[in-house]
Amino acid sequence: MINRRTLLAAAAATAAMPAHAFEVDPIFRPQRVSIKGDVAPGQILILPGAHFLYYIDQPGSAMRYGVGFGRAGQAISGTYVIGRKKEWPTWRPTNAMIERNPAAYGRFKGNDYVQPGGPSNPLGARALYLYRDGRYTFDAIHGTTEPQSIGRSVSNGCVRLVNDHVLDLYPRVPVGTKVTVL
Numbered sequence: 001m002i003n004r005r006t007l008l009a010a011a012a013a014t015a016a017m018p019a020h021a022f023e024v025d026p027i028f029r030p031q032r033v034s035i036k037g038d039v040a041p042g043q044i045l046i047l048p049g050a051h052f053l054y055y056i057d058q059p060g061s062a063m064r065y066g067v068g069f070g071r072a073g074q075a076i077s078g079t080y081v082i083g084r085k086k087e088w089p090t091w092r093p094t095n096a097m098i099e100r101n102p103a104a105y106g107r108f109k110g111n112d113y114v115q116p117g118g119p120s121n122p123l124g125a126r127a128l129y130l131y132r133d134g135r136y137t138f139d140a141i142h143g144t145t146e147p148q149s150i151g152r153s154v155s156n157g158c159v160r161l162v163n164d165h166v167l168d169l170y171p172r173v174p175v176g177t178k179v180t181v182l
Contacts, residue, residue, distance in 0.1 A: 028052075028066020028150050030165050035062045043178040044082075044141075046159060048075055051151045053141070053159060055172055065169060067141075068149035068160035076130070076139050076157050080179040083131030085170065088117030094138055097156050120145060125163040126170040130179060141179070142166060 028051070037060040039045070045054045045062075048069045054062040069075055092114045098105040107113065115121055124143015129136055143163040149155065150162055159181075161169065 024066060024147055024150050024162055028162075030063055030065050030168055033062055033064045034060060036060070043180065044173065046179065046181045048077070048153070048181060051153075053161070053169075055169060057172060063169070063172070065161055065165050066150045068144060068146070068151070068155055069153045070155050070157040071153050074155070074157045075153065076137070076159075077181045078132070080130040080132050080137065080139075080181070082128045082141075082173060082175050082177040082179060083134075083136060084129045085173075085175060086117075086127045086129070087170075088125060089121065089123045089127040089142070090117050091115045091121050091123045093156075100156075122146075124160075124166060126166045128170065128173060128177075141169075 033054070035054060035056060039056050039062075041056050041058050043056050045056065046052070046067065046069075047054075051067050051069060053065045053067045055065070056062040093105045093108055098109050102109065117123075122145055123140070124145060127140045127142040130139045130141070131137060139157050139159075141159040141161065143166040144150075144160040146154075146160070147162045149160055
């Protein structure tokens with residue numbers, strides 16, 4: 001029989017287990033790669049079909065990260081700007097997300113609840129918010145509690161990175177950085 005102490009210890013151990021215990025395919029781990037020399041440093045390029053994000057930080061060279069991307073019909077494209085950044089961001093699904101998937105997001109229907117930042121938040125450890133024409137687009141580059149989604153097209157439109165990887169990218173990228181999704 002499980003007593004209260006055993007239940008609490010099991011819950012604490014489960015909560016302490018890192019989400020990154022899932023091993024991401026080595027191709028999706030951050031790595032320095034060569035890039036065409038005519039691509040200007042200080043920008044992000046995202047290749048949705050390949051599931052890679054490139055932060056070009058010097059001529060002819062970039063840091064490449066594996067990403068999860070938007071599922072069919074919800075993938076983003078075009079040019080954006082990082083309008084703001086947030087450590088341990090709060091999160092609330094959009095009304096469209098709640099409507100599309102009430103089983104997953106029903107607890108948000110009919111209220112103003114916002115999930116606090118922390119290890120169980122779907123936006124993960126960091127978020128870089130995407131803006132277009134000075135307005136937030138409701139899309140972001142962020143961490144994830146679902147590392148198995150890296151290399152797949154399964155999100156509601158955002159660009160996901162493993163939390164350890166977004167922690168590496170976040171300090172490199174200033175607000176105002178151009179983001180191009182090809």
